[in-house]
Amino acid sequence: MLDKDWETCLKSPLLWTLxxxxxxxxxxxxxxxxxxxxxxxxxxxxxxxxxxxxxISSQWTSEEAKQFLWVxxxxxxxTCKVIEHAMNEKIFNYTAANRGTxxxxxxILCRHKERFPLKYQQWPYPALWTRGxxxxxxxxxxxxxxYFLE
Numbered sequence: 001m002l003d004k005d006w007e008t009c010l011k012s013p014l015l016w017t018l019x020x021x022x023x024x025x026x027x028x029x030x031x032x033x034x035x036x037x038x039x040x041x042x043x044x045x046x047x048x049x050x051x052x053x054x055x056i057s058s059q060w061t062s063e064e065a066k067q068f069l070w071v072x073x074x075x076x077x078x079t080c081k082v083i084e085h086a087m088n089e090k091i092f093n094y095t096a097a098n099r100g101t102x103x104x105x106x107x108i109l110c111r112h113k114e115r116f117p118l119k120y121q122q123w124p125y126p127a128l129w130t131r132g133x134x135x136x137x138x139x140x141x142x143x144x145x146x147y148f149l150e
Contacts, residue, residue: 023067024060034071038136041129047072048082052122055086056093078123085123092120 016033029035037043051069054060060068062083069079092109099106113120 019071020067022061022063023071024054024064027068039073040135041133044072044074044135045125045129047074048123048125051082052086052089055083056090058090062087078125082123085119085121088120089122 015036016029016031017035019028019032019034023034025032047069051060051065055062055065065083065086066079069082074082092113095102095106095109118124
């Protein structure tokens, strides 16, 4: 029998959380709260894809993407890379569409994209997210500081 007092994925209003003011409003429930969910690699991959697509289509700002990815537990470094890659693609697409007036900028970006093509694609999330294991199979390892006495 499962002890319901410790269950964190129930739909109880006691577990609802108010989001940051910059969190994308369309991602909230009808009550404008964040609900608990069980994190998985599928959810992480989908969150990165969604943030990338919303950024390049100008539906979200960088701050909205940052707040969205924070809910999924992405660290600051990964979040910045997701945003950087999306912004690179967005800027390239804009200059390509306006190359008649932005010829110099377009040629510079073309050369940069030729040298660093991966920077103009969705951030390549860690391979561990696609290896077939579940997130819950990984044990959290406590950080420890080792002191060596001389």
